[in-house]
Amino acid sequence: EDQVTQSPEALRLQEGESSSLNCSYTVSGLRGLFWYRQDPGKGPEFLFTLYSAGEEKEKERLKATLTKKESFLHITAPKPEDSATYLCAVQARADKLIFGTGTRLQVFP
Amino acid sequence: ETGVTQTPRHLVMGMTNKKSLKCEQHLGHNAMYWYKQSAKKPLELMFVYSLEERVENNSVPSRFSPECPNSSHLFLHLHTLQPEDSALYLCASSQWRGDEQFFGPGTRLTVL
Numbered sequence: 001e002d003q004v005t006q007s008p009e010a011l012r013l014q015e016g017e018s019s020s021l022n023c024s025y026t027v028s029g030l031r032g033l034f035w036y037r038q039d040p041g042k043g044p045e046f047l048f049t050l051y052s053a054g055e056e057k058e059k060e061r062l063k064a065t066l067t068k069k070e071s072f073l074h075i076t077a078p079k080p081e082d083s084a085t086y087l088c089a090v091q092a093r094a095d096k097l098i099f100g101t102g103t104r105l106q107v108f109p
Numbered sequence: 110e111t112g113v114t115q116t117p118r119h120l121v122m123g124m125t126n127k128k129s130l131k132c133e134q135h136l137g138h139n140a141m142y143w144y145k146q147s148a149k150k151p152l153e154l155m156f157v158y159s160l161e162e163r164v165e166n167n168s169v170p171s172r173f174s175p176e177c178p179n180s181s182h183l184f185l186h187l188h189t190l191q192p193e194d195s196a197l198y199l200c201a202s203s204q205w206r207g208d209e210q211f212f213g214p215g216t217r218l219t220v221l
Contacts (some may be wrong), residue, residue, distance in 0.1 A: 096154065
């Protein structure tokens, strides 16, 4: 069965304290992996798409990487405005998007 | 207006009411989606439309009825809902089915 697991469920960081979020997946025929950011009361905001193992993408303080079993979202020197829930989704058969439950990140000044 | 818009942003309805959620995308996309987001659960895909044709219906109860009159508009008609249907309903669109999806702000639905 296709499955996406994100860890940790919640993460508290001090401003400037770098860390990584994990997205593990089990899917037959991965067609793409997506990262989204969601602020409270808002819809998810698209961040990255990764298609193949070894691929990396960067945007400001965020870098996403992909292996055959998992993806990491690295946050370098985070700021309070990076506080949000980060969602991972994998695209499997017939283009169906399967979401994880997210990691809730809080960055304190 | 830019991106994906949804109205209303908040909706409270009784179990016997009939209401509709509206979604409009201003991105020139060809695929549109309805998702349900409940606390502590992953986003659940409800319906997918590609070029105005429904291509997926994930075992959603018939009290939810989608409508896609054109590639820019998507509706979700609601009737005789249950309290467990209370959730955030998100609309999304993508250039083609399978591409990255762009989401609207959602409608927070409460069923009394």
